Amino acid sequence: MVVFLVVLVVILALLGAVHWYVWRRLVRDLTAPGGAARRIGTGAAVLLPLLSVAALVSGRAGAPFAVEQVLAWPGFLWLAVLLYVTLxxxxxxxxxxxxxxxxxxxxxxxxxxAPANAVSVPAPVSAGAAEGTAEARAAEGAVEAPASAPDPVPDLSRRLFVNRIVSGTAVAVAVGTVGQGTYGVLRGPRLKRVTVPLAKLPRRAHGYRIAVVSDIHLGPILGRAHTQRIVDTINAAQPDLVAVVGDLVDGSVADLGPAAEPLAHLKARDGAFFVTGNHEYFSGADAWVDHVRELGLHPLRNARVEIGAGFDLAGVDDVAGEREGQGPDFGRALGDRDRSRTAVLLAHQPVVIDDAVRHGVDLQLSGHTHGGQLWPGNFIAELANPTVAGLERYGDTQLYVSRGAGAWGPPVRVGAPSDITVVELASRQA
Structure with missing residues (x-):
């Protein structure tokens, strides 16, 4: 509890410092004290972080789903804009x-x-009009003085001029980056194809295709239309098997059940399989397992099935389930199998790769990292995960990590586009 409070205080202090810095550069340095613009900017600097905190905690606090939806867009988008404005x-x-x-x-x-000794030419004027006028004085032969030079930056101090140019450019870049990243998420994931050669895979399984989708993150922003785009993309690829490797939802079955219904229309010769992610344990994992089963998916909860093409497909619960007495059990999923057969493991988090290696898994399929989602988040993700995205080898085990099909928090991706991957298994005997 003490550690949690310390971390919370540090995070809040950091957020406060970042917001003060942004307020200083975008409000204090660009507006007049006491003016309407200063008051509006200061109000936004207070309101926007409150909306972000509310969006983050409303779901866990039990707020009505409609309230979560109202808070989500401004609250989460501001977090993304804040990141890139600050950078x-x-x-x-x-x-x-x-x-x-x-x-x-x-x-x-x-x-x-004009030259210093130049004398102005008198203009013809009437005697009455010339008296007491500038024209009359010039007509008497006065030497003209050079005109005074105007300020090169009219009506603005150099400091204010520079601040407006630099800050305006920073805001434009940040908003453009977030806008492009939001479009990428709402457009839906793109299909990737990866070939994975496996030494023990039988010849008859050569070319077997598994559609891997992770981190769909249905919630107050991404709903039924997002699910339908994912289903359409998978079905168009005509895979032999579909693997949903966790973090399907951010919310309860009562709120998000209808959003998940298009999953019932997934089409694959050997069916669709599901394992839990850490976010399922924030949303009622048992209820979601029951619901996806009703939709026609096959949950693999520390279990294994034999695929007719000639390999074993296993799945383990996410490590977040350990808080509820569940979690991964590799002994149950893989302990008594025939190790001469190829084993493909579905596990949400890449961090269990060491257990997969010990149990002779040939290929582990994971998600969780989002590829970092928001650059430079990939560098942080690298500190906590053995692989952030793509295919890597660990001993005799290969690990493939998907960037995921959705987004958590801000519906924005920068430098880590969402994907659905068709993993094609290749036999070395073919």
């Missing part, structure tokens, strides 16, 4: 003094000037 502002900090120095060196704007 853009930090990167452009060195430009501010540089641009101010460049402007200072420009000096006054050049204007056309």
């Amino acid at each position: 853009a502002l930090v990167v452009t900090e060195p430009l501010r003094p540089l641009l101010r120095r460049l402007l200072a060196r420009r000096g006054p704007v050049a204007v056309a000037e």
Whole structure:
């Protein structure tokens, strides 16, 4: 409990510092004290982080699903915008003094000037009109003084001018990045194809295709239409088997059951299989296992089935289930099998790869990492996972990690596009 409180305080302090920095650069440095723009900007700097916190905790706090949906879009999108606005502002900090120095060196704007000894030519004016006027004084032979040079940046100090240019550019880059990343998620995942050669795979299983989909994350933002896009993409690939490797949902069956219903239309010769992810244990794992079974998927809860093509398919519960007395049990799933047969394991988190190696698994299919989802999140994901995305080998075991088909939190992906992967098994005997 103490550790949790310390981490919470650190996170809140960091968020507070980041918001203060963004407020300073986008509100204080660009607006007049006491003005309407300053008041509106300061209000947004207070409201937006509150919406983000509310979006993060509303589901766990038991808020009505309709309230979660209202909070989710502004709250989660702001987190993504905040990330990239902060990065853009930090990167452009060195430009501010540089641009101010460049402007200072420009000096006054050049204007056309008459020679110093030039005498103006009197304009013909009437005697009455000339008296007391500037024209009359010029007509008396006064020497014209050069015109004073205007400020090179009219009506703005150099500092304010530079701040507006740099901050405006940072905001434009951040909003454009988040907009493109949001479009990528809402458009739906793209299909990838990967060939995995397996030494023990029988010749008759050569070319066997498994559609791997993970981290769909149905919730207050991604709903039934998202599921339908995924089902359509998988069915168009005509796989032999579908593997749903966890984190299907962020919410209860009561709220999200209808959003998952298109999964009943998945088509594959050997069926569709499901294993739990950590988010299922935040959402009622047992209820979701029952529900996906009703939709026609086959849950593999520390269990194994023999696939007719000639290999074993096993699945283990996610490690998050250990808090509920469940979790992965490799002995149950793989302990008594014939090790001369190829074994393919479905496990949500890549971190169980060491157990897979010890139990002679040939190929582990995982998700969980989202490929980092929001760059530079991939560097953080690398600290916690043996593989963040793609295919790697660990001893005699190969691990394939999908970037996932959805998104958690902000419906945004940057540098880690969503995917569904068709893994084609290749026999070395073919």
